[in-house]
Amino acid sequence: MDHSLLHIISHTDLDGIAAAAVAWHRWQPTRPLKVSLAGYGTVDALILESIEAGQEFVVIDLFCQNEKTIEKLDKQYIADDAPFLFDHHDTTAARYGNRPWAVVDTNYCAAKVYYRWLVGTGAPGMERLAPLVELANDRDLWINENPDSRLWQALITLCGPQSLFARLAANPEAVLLPHERAAAVDFVEKQEKRFALAVEKIGKSKDDLAFVEPGILEFGDVSDFGGLVLDRMANPPLLVAVAAKRYSGEWAVSMRSRSETAGKVVGMLRDGKKIRGGGHDDSAALYFPPSYSPEQIRTTITAALRTIKDSERPTGVTLGDLLASGKSGRK
Numbered sequence: 001m002d003h004s005l006l007h008i009i010s011h012t013d014l015d016g017i018a019a020a021a022v023a024w025h026r027w028q029p030t031r032p033l034k035v036s037l038a039g040y041g042t043v044d045a046l047i048l049e050s051i052e053a054g055q056e057f058v059v060i061d062l063f064c065q066n067e068k069t070i071e072k073l074d075k076q077y078i079a080d081d082a083p084f085l086f087d088h089h090d091t092t093a094a095r096y097g098n099r100p101w102a103v104v105d106t107n108y109c110a111a112k113v114y115y116r117w118l119v120g121t122g123a124p125g126m127e128r129l130a131p132l133v134e135l136a137n138d139r140d141l142w143i144n145e146n147p148d149s150r151l152w153q154a155l156i157t158l159c160g161p162q163s164l165f166a167r168l169a170a171n172p173e174a175v176l177l178p179h180e181r182a183a184a185v186d187f188v189e190k191q192e193k194r195f196a197l198a199v200e201k202i203g204k205s206k207d208d209l210a211f212v213e214p215g216i217l218e219f220g221d222v223s224d225f226g227g228l229v230l231d232r233m234a235n236p237p238l239l240v241a242v243a244a245k246r247y248s249g250e251w252a253v254s255m256r257s258r259s260e261t262a263g264k265v266v267g268m269l270r271d272g273k274k275i276r277g278g279g280h281d282d283s284a285a286l287y288f289p290p291s292y293s294p295e296q297i298r299t300t301i302t303a304a305l306r307t308i309k310d311s312e313r314p315t316g317v318t319l320g321d322l323l324a325s326g327k328s329g330r331k
Contacts, residue, residue, distance in 0.1 A: 007034045007050045009043060011061040011110070012161040013220075014153050018136035019060040019086070019111035021168035022129050026118055028169075037161045038062070040278050041250060041287045044069045051076055060086045061110035063096065065276045070096070077101045086114040088140075090263055090281045106280075109133075109140035131174035142227065148176060150224060151184035157220030158187050194218065195225050202229070208305045210237040211298045217242050223283070226256025239265065241301055249290035251297060257282045261308065268304045 006027055010020040020035055027033055034055075036046050044064040050057040051072060063085060064070065077084075077100065085102040087093075093104045105113045115133045119126050139149035152174075156164050176184065198217055202210045210229055217225060226240045240256045255262040263281035270277040270286065277286035288297055 003031055005032045005034060005055050007036065007046070007055050007057040009036050009038060009046050009050075009057055009059045009062075012037045012039060012156070013061075013140070014149070014156060015109040015111050015136045015140040016061040017156065017161055017165050017168065018109075018132050019114050020165055021132065021172055022111055022115050022118070022126075023058060023060065024165075024169050025125065025129060025172055026123055035165065037165060039246075039252065039287070040065060040276055040285060041246070041248070041252075048072070056084075058084050058086070058114075060114050061088070062278065063087055063089070063092050065270070065272045065278065067272065073101065074099075083117075086110055086117060088113050089279055091266065091278050091284070109137040111136040111140075129172055132168065132172050135174045139223075142223070148174075150188065151176060151181065153220055153223070154184040154187040154191065155180060157191075157218050158183060191218075191221060191224070194221060195228055198225060199229070207302075208238040208309070209298070209302050210240045211294075211301070212240070212242040213294055214243045214245055217244075219244065222254040222256065226283075230256060230258050238305060239301070241298075243294055243297055251288040251290070251292055251294075253286045253288065253297060253301070255279075255284050255286065255301075261305070264308050265301060265304045268307065269300065 008020050008023045010016040010023070016037060020037060024033060024035065038046055040062055043059065043062050044066050047057065047059065047064055047069055079100070081101070083101045083103045085092075085096070085099070085104070087102070087104050088106050088108055088110045090106055092102070093106050096102050097104045103113060103117050108116070112133050115126065115129065135146060135149050135152060138144070138146040139153055194217055198212050201213065201216060212225075222242045225242065229240050230236045236258070238257060238259065238261045242254045244252050244254070246252050255265060260281035262279065262284040266277040266279060266284045266286060269275050275286060275288055277284060279285055286301075288300075292300075
């Protein structure tokens with residue numbers, strides 16, 4: 001039996017926290033664990049620190065941004081070892097889905113990807129974690145069949161990722177306790193007021209970008225707010241972007257779309273050095289240096305949207321246009 005330390009590296013949303021809890025309950029009975037809940041800006045450093053320390057690690061629901069880290073991982077991996085990456089993001093699937101150390105499935109949230117793999121290996125005691133995994137899957141894939149998934153996400157905003165992980169490490173039951181439910185419901189009611197203010201600030205313009213300045217929404221608001229703007233507005237924008245200043249000083253910009261625009265913007269602007277990012281086609285994030293101002297961030301994303309639209313705009317007359325014109329002339 002392996003008694004060495006395992007470093008669990010996961011994301012800070014409900015999916016990532018649930019995934020970390022799954023890993024905790026799988027491995028804590030048999031080996032010491034270190035848990036890091038992180039964003040795209042720090043995951044590379046955490047992986048490299050683990051490699052340098054000779055620690056085993058598992059990365060769930062996010063992945064590194066620097067190709068040099070990938071090169072080290074390729075060299076580190078030994079054939080027939082267990083995979084160490086479990087993810088569901090489109091960008092990860094496109095870039096690293098064929099690596100032997102990766103299990104990537106865009107049909108499920110990352111917690112469910114990891115859970116299904118563990119069940120497939122015959123890991124014991126997984127049945128108890130199934131409701132928690134399904135809760136995370138409902139939330140992360142925006143299924144909206146379980147209204148409690150929004151309340152769980154509210155607890156992350158209210159209490160912080162580490163606190164919610166501590167709760168799930170102690171008690172992985174997916175049923176909210178009475179005091180948890182009361183606090184989450186109260187938070188959601190206040191959240192609706194923040195949404196109203198953010199919509200007012202955005203205005204009723206027909207711009208392609210709905211950019212929310214920092215200080216209006218809180219961490220964890222973005223998914224629900226994105227759904228409000230993109231699915232309920234009469235003339236929705238192409239992209240919703242919410243800027244927030246992190247404690248490190250850099251900017252985190254969460255983006256939501258409904259036509260793969262968020263992923264395209266990330267692909268265009270991400271360079272792995274100055275600007276980092278990742279995520280799904282319609283749910284992604286960019287990280288800008290502290291030197292940027294909110295207006296510079298807005299201008300940069302607007303320019304990317306303009307370039308994307310220009311590249312997708314038809315150029316000249318197509319064969320279909322000519323055939324249609326010919327038919328029209330014969331009538």
